[in-house]
Amino acid sequence: MAIWVLLLLLLGVPAGSRALPADGSAALLEEERYIALTFDDGPRSGTTDRLLDGLRQRGASATFFLVGEQAAANPALVQRMQAEGHQVGNHTWSHVRLEGMDAAPALAEIQRTDEYLQQLLGEGDYWLRPPYGLIGEQLEPQVPVPMVKWSVDPRDWESRNTQAVVRAVLRDAKPNSIVLLHDIYATSVEAALQVVDALQKEGYWFVTVEELLRLNGVTPQAGALYRTGTG
Ligand code: NI
DSSP states (O other): OHHHHHHHHHTTOOTTOOOOOSSTHHHHHHSOEEEEEEEESOOOTTHHHHHHHHHHHHTOOOEEEEOHHHHHHOHHHHHHHHHTTOEEEEOOSSOOOOTTSOHHHHHHHHHHHHHHHHHHHOSOOOOBOOGGGOOOTTTGGGOSSOEEOOSBOOOHHHHOOHHHHHHHHHHHOOTTOEEEEETTSHHHHHHHHHHHHHHHHTTEEEOOHHHHHHHTTOOOOTTOEESSTTO
């Protein structure tokens, strides 16, 4: 996005202006399209590296919801995510199903990963994706950060088939979608990069969940669950 804004500034068009040239290029810019890819259950050596390489080549940002014990085993990958502009989030310490758990052990699972990320990456808000997307109404208000679900689920963990995942994402993706993927599978990483290539041609920008909400004027609240960029 930075390059695009810079170009507009150089052309003397204020960022955010909808005054566009009256040629064919106007249609593409008229409606800005943003989408967020999210990756759960990593990081994993081999697959996450490949994904980070591919995202960097394409100028695409993403959001990673990390399992604490996986993060602790791959700290360099977590630092690389942050350094390359991706959003890092929390997916509990050991990938537990929070729904139905007592509050104290459930919050401890969240807090342990949070403390690890604070120590590794510095102070920040590390948003939560509850494993399986399930947390339960009693626990929700006790979570001290915003929570993220998704609006597009290609069930990549089930098919482990690159083409099936690409087709499912392209069928369901819309502006402001939040897409669920898993960077622990080589098939999902390859699918994600193909999705980026296809949707960039359609004018999409790949941003983090935090950026997607901000672009839509949504102020994230602790304990609230977000499924798309508009809420
Ligand atoms: Ni998961």
